[in-house]
Amino acid sequence: MGHYLIQAAYTPETWATLSKNPQDRAQALRPVIEKMGGKLESLYMCFGEYDVVAIVEFPSNEDAAAFGISVAATGAMRSYQTTPLFSPPESVEAMRRSSGTGYSPPG
DSSP: EEEEEEEEEEHHHHHHHHHSSSSOOOHHHHHHHTTTTTTTEEEEEEESSSEEEEEESSSSHHHHHHHHHHHHHTTTTEEEEEEEEEOOHHHHHHHHTTTSSOOOOOO
C-alpha cells in the first residue's frame, strides 16, 4: 500500500458548520477510508494555508484519487491536495534507477 499526505482547507461555510457542531473528523473519515481498503494513520488540524493534514494509506493511486474526488465533490473544501509519499528505501531505489534513465539536460 502507498502512503499519501493529504492537505485540505475548509470553506468558510464548513468552518461555520464545525463551529456550531464541533466534531472529530477522524472518526468520520476512518470508516470511509477503511471501506476503500485504506488506513488513516494520522490526522491533524493546523494553521496556515491548510486547515487539515493527514497521512493515509491506500491500496493504489486510483483509490487515493477516488477519495480526493469524493471529498472535492462535497464542496466542503476550498482546496485539497494529495501528495504520494516514499519511504527511505523507496527513495534510494528511485535514486538508483535514475542513473539508468539516459536523460540529458538541454544544451
